[in-house]
Amino acid sequence: MALLKANGIHKRFQGVVALNGVSFELKPGEIHALLGANGAGKSTLIKIISGYHAPDEGEIRMNGEPIRLHDPKSSHDAGIATIHQEHNLIPHMNVIDNIMLGRWVGRYGVVSDDECRRIAIRAIETVVPGLNLDLLGYQLTPAEGQLVEIARALSENAKVIIMDEPTTSLSPREIERLFNVMRDLKSKGIGIIFVSHWLEEIFAICDRVTVFRDGCYVGTDDIQNLDENTIVRMMVNTDVPELPLVERIPGKEILKVRNLFKQGVLQDISFNLREGEILTLAGLVGAGRTELVRCIFGIDDYDSGEVLMNGDQLPRNDPGAAVKAGIGFVPEDRKGQGLAGNLTVRENFTLSLLDKVAPKGIIKSDMEVEISNKHSEAMKVKAPSIEANIMTLSGGNAQKVVIGRWLAREPRVLILDEPTKGVDIGAKAEIHRLIGDLAESGVAVLLVTSEMPEVLLLSDRVLVMREGRISGELKRSDLSPEKVIRYATAEEVTI
Ligand SMILES: Nc1ncnc2c1ncn2[C@@H]1O[C@H](COP(=O)(O)OP(=O)(O)OP(=O)(O)O)[C@@H](O)[C@H]1O
Ligand SMILES: [Mg+2]
Structure with a gap:
């Protein structure tokens, strides 16, 4: 019998159909992938x-029993736990307290703190052995935080664990560790719902796959019966075009970074970037790539060294000056830095353009509308209209708005930090094409990506970073995954 069943679920948000009568079934002891393009309704x-949301129609059953809808406590009590991508732990509580939070263990109604503690520790030991239990919520890495959330779910005897894009901020090693934990949960009979845009992950870990498209149920099948092309076709209903590989000839040098140094973070970084070149910063999560691009763009300060645009030194810690000099920046953390919440799609598109759309402080609204519509269409942003609040867009569609916003500004150097994180396979191909086109048109692109296929597909040249240093440089002609990985991980490399 199914552990969890969702039947005939309909959901609209202000006229937008997010789910149109979908059904979903989870068995005990299976890892079930929920797939679909950005905005599919996952x-x-x-x-x-x-x-958290009330459906307009439909029901959810656990072990055959309907659960109360739109009531997080009922779902929780029925054994459903959700693990958050950026963990949801209380920042100033330690690991144990975070696990015990709001729980009352004890027989005959007696709460026993000691017993709580024992259960919490046992759960941690199973999931993250060796974790320092005195660490506070904010001191945990995203990976540790997720694992602590899983431990909490285990200690509460969760039967269903839901993970919505859990791997997006994890390194390959952390993903492997998460997968091992998932296999262990599965062997305990727990059912897992897993969402990811990376098909390699789906093939590595999942037993069954359900696909949604535009809020509709497309189908469910065992992973053995599926291959990559079939899944993609179920998701987007067309073939995803491949990016033609073009030989680019970079132009003149435009951005120069000289001896950048930041205590404990960046060690003597120097490189040049040419017009029409795609230069990729590769390396493991935590190698210092995000810090480097934040320093270049002026969001963070550095101790010494210089950044030059067209031979002119940029002032430190002054993003406004970087923008004036023609640099655009799409940050990694789109929730924190990329998107202005509570603004519409239109306003987000034109935010970086205020001097253009609002020359004397007066916003020219027809210009704003025109620019937003143009880029919204070009990026195939799925939103009810450009007047929709940005926070209501699906994760991947919001990312497209952030990128589109900088394109509207026509920068000469564009820095992109993990631009396809959380973006579906079709949109990913669109973003790749776009980056290629930008370079074609002479824009210098500085790309940070942890995705090897992306490194191989897009880069004219790769700088690999490790522990705040550039540990290797590879031209397109010498590029191979093995070389990138060795530079990213090994102490001594002789290639
Ligand atoms: N709170 C909300 N208000 C208005 N519309 C919403 C809200 N939440 C979701 N939507 C809309 O519902 C649709 C489905 O979104 P959902 O977030 O479920 O997609 P998703 O499959 O998770 O996509 P992604 O892969 O990008 O995360 C989208 O069109 C989205 O804009
Ligand atoms: Mg989503």
Whole structure:
């Protein structure tokens, strides 16, 4: 019998159909992938299952029993736990307290703190052995935080664990560790709903796959019966075009970084970037790539060294000056830095353009509308209209708005930090094409990506970083995954 069943779920948000009568079934002891392009309705279904949204129609059953809808506590009590991408732990509480939070263990109604503690420690030991239990919520890495959330779910005897894009901020090693934990949960009979845009992950870990498209149920099948092309076709209903590989000839030098040094973070970084070149910063999560591009753009300060645009030194810690000099920056953390919440799609598109759309402080609205419509269409942003609030867009569509916003500004150097994180396979191909086109048109692109296929597909040249240093440089002609990995990980490399 199914552990969890969602039947005939409908959900609209202000006239937008997010789910159109979908069904979903989870068995005990299976890892079930929920797939679909950006905006397909995956997160919406998950939020309905966990009680955060009320469906307009439909029911959720656990072990055959309907659960109360739109009531997080009922879902939780029925054994449903949701693990958050950026963990949701209380920043100033330690690991144990975070696990015990709001729980009352004890027989005959007696709360026993000691017993709580024992259960919490046992759960941690199974999931993250060796974790320092005195660490506070904010001191945990995203990977540790997720594992602590899983431990909490285990200690509460969760039967269903839901993970919505859990791997997006994890390094390959952390992903492997998460997968091992998932296999262990599965062997305990727990059912897992897993969302990821990376098909390699789906093939590595999942037993069954359900695909949604535009809020509709497309199908469910065992992973053995599926291959990559079939899944992609179920998701987007067309073939995803491949990016033609073009030989680019970079132009003159435009951005120069000289001896950049930041205590404990960046060690003597120097490189040049040419017009029409795609230069990729590769390396493991935590190698210092995000810090480097934040320093170049002026969001963070550095101790010594210089950044020059067209031979002119940029002032430190002054993003405004970087923008004036023609640099655009798409940050990694789109929630924190990339998107202005509570503004519309239109306003987000034109935010970086205020001097153009609002020359004397007066916003020219027809110009704003025209620019937003043009870029919204070019990027195939799925939103009810450009007047929709940005926070209501699905993760991947919001990312497209952040990128589109900088394109509207026509920068000469564009820095992109993990631009396809959380973006579906079709949109990923669109973003790749776009980056290629930008370079074609002479824009210098500085790309940070942890995705090897992306490194191989796009880069004219790769700088590999490790522990705040540039540990290797590879031209397109010498590029191979093995070389990148060795530079990113090994102490001594002789290639
Ligand atoms: N709170 C909300 N208000 C208005 N519309 C919403 C809200 N939440 C989701 N939507 C809309 O519902 C649709 C489905 O979104 P959902 O977040 O479920 O997609 P998703 O499959 O998780 O996509 P992604 O892969 O990009 O995360 C989208 O069109 C989205 O804009
Ligand atoms: Mg989502």
